[in-house]
Amino acid sequence: MFRLSTTPASRKPVAATALAAFSLLALAGCAGGGGGTDANGVTKVTLSMQNPDVETADPATWAIIEAFEDANPDVDIEVSGQAVAEHLQSLSIAAQSDTLPDIFWVYKATAEEMLEAGRLLDLTPILADLGIDEKLPESTIDNFTVDGVTYGVPYQGLLTGLWVNQAILEEHDLEVPETFDELVKVAETLSDAGVTTISNGANQSSFSVWSFLVMLERFGYGEKIDAILAGEESYDNDDFVRLYEHIAELRDAGAFASNVSTQTYQQAVDQFLNGNAAMLDAGVWASSAIQESDIAENVTFWKGPEFEDGVGEQNIIMNVASAPLVVDHKVGDNEEKLNAVTAFLDFYYSDEAQQILVENGQPPVTKYEPEIDPETQSALKSAIDAATAEGVTSPQSQPDLLVPTAVASAMYDSIYGVIQDQLTPQQAVELVEAALEDER
Incomplete structure (x- = not known):
């Protein structure tokens, strides 16, 4: 058991x-x-x-x-x-x-x-x-x-997404994107300028893929997971493969740091706080560190991109119980x-x-x-404002919390595997499906 x-x-x-x-x-x-x-x-x-x-x-x-x-x-x-x-x-x-x-x-x-x-x-x-x-x-x-x-x-709330340093975007005549295609264009522009778009850290922190778990929900995870756990449906499905293909698009657009495989989550946070990345994949727990940094006045919270080829509701934010x-x-x-x-x-x-x-x-x-306090807690306020914006909804739970530990671990590995170009999108979904089969 x-x-x-x-x-x-x-x-x-x-x-x-x-x-x-x-x-x-x-x-x-x-x-x-x-x-x-x-x-x-x-x-x-x-x-x-x-x-x-x-x-x-x-x-x-x-x-x-x-x-x-x-x-x-x-x-x-x-x-x-x-x-x-x-x-x-x-x-x-x-x-x-x-x-x-x-x-x-x-x-x-x-x-x-x-x-x-x-x-x-x-x-x-x-x-x-x-x-x-x-x-x-x-x-x-x-x-x-x-x-x-x-x-x-x-225990606490899981309010996750992408923290955005608007000053970096403005410096390159960019705005906070809304769609995935706009995010890819941001990544291409920043990559050409030698700037990291999304700061992540896979080393000793393979769980730090919160924004991609939100994206998984935009491809029907919440509607599919019960059937997947029961073996009636597979994690290896066209919708999920399409999401992983989009992750590969971001990788190919130069969105991630070259040292994503060797840096830890904390180093990813430091990269963002030091002004060396436009976005940070994290959650509301990072608000205090952001508030104490030199970039605080430039930071806002973004729920992440919506997908034209997504499945179901796109105007969602991960604002759930931990x-x-x-x-x-x-x-x-x-x-x-x-x-x-x-x-x-x-x-x-x-x-x-x-x-x-x-x-x-x-x-x-x-x-x-x-x-x-809107001044001394501006980062936290931006996250709560994003979560309570008109029309925004939330899943019932974060995807990795609905599966056995070994499957959650495989999910992390699958996402970072594509980010690091170690797995193809097809291999990524097969990795998770294999972990699910071991648990069934």
Whole structure:
């Protein structure tokens, strides 16, 4: 049931074995279910996240935890984290031995496997008692509910697309494009001038293809994925092949940096912040770094190109709940720990905590209307404005969150494979279809 993730860095058997052993040991230190309240009356709750350094990499979550502990000195939130691939692998192993942390971030598809195996706590009554279900959009609740059981709550919002340095475009007599054909022309013009159009980084961050996942939705992914997962339809279909052909067009137009295969996501961000790329493939989480940079006043957020040969709705933006936070089922057997987890969830979805998200460059995940300073938070405002523009819609979930981890990894590899001219569009879709067949 719980398959280990397969990433480019972990495909060698010896390396994978060593990683699995290390990951299990790392997660064992934060496994929940045991103990309750210590001699000092403090209840420890373990929280495992998808960042090795949560304080630095995820200041919004860290600030919420600190504010919660200040208000609840009788609860200690013990935070741990690993990079995404290692984190998911650790959780899969821990699920097999029933030693999961109390609260943890996990992909939606993996969470639903854990729910089926009886490893997750049904949050339905807790959310109802606290009124959280009324604070969250109905689509969010539905996204994390199976057969009447709500197993997860949104960690943060996934508002993704392309950040655009308008000053670079203006310097070359260009405007922010609307269609894919216009984007190709922008790439050709900037490439001739020696300027990178879209900053991406594949090294150790193959998941950083958010804008292309949005494009996948513009070729009917949301309408096809259930049939694809059931084996009734294939990822190798004409619509998806056409999208990958467009990615190849962008590559051939010189849209990407020559070192895209060797630079990391953070280096891609730095490339953009230093004014060496016109666009950055990222999400709203980059708004704080952009705001603190010299280019902030020139940056706007773009939902990405619409396609004349796309499938279905084109005026969409990826503005969805991120992979959920879930709770280990054993928490329900420990009254002190259950009370502490309930208090944490109550605080996390309070207006106070949602404003903390906003102050750290994240949109609220509830219906809370935030206070945003248009001058000191201009980057965040541009992203939220794009998401709330008239007529714009959003998918229910980001494409990679709807599939098993190994398939998501293959999706990343397929996109970067075409960007790096290592795969043809046909080979790219076949790569993902092969991963799907292994999971069926």
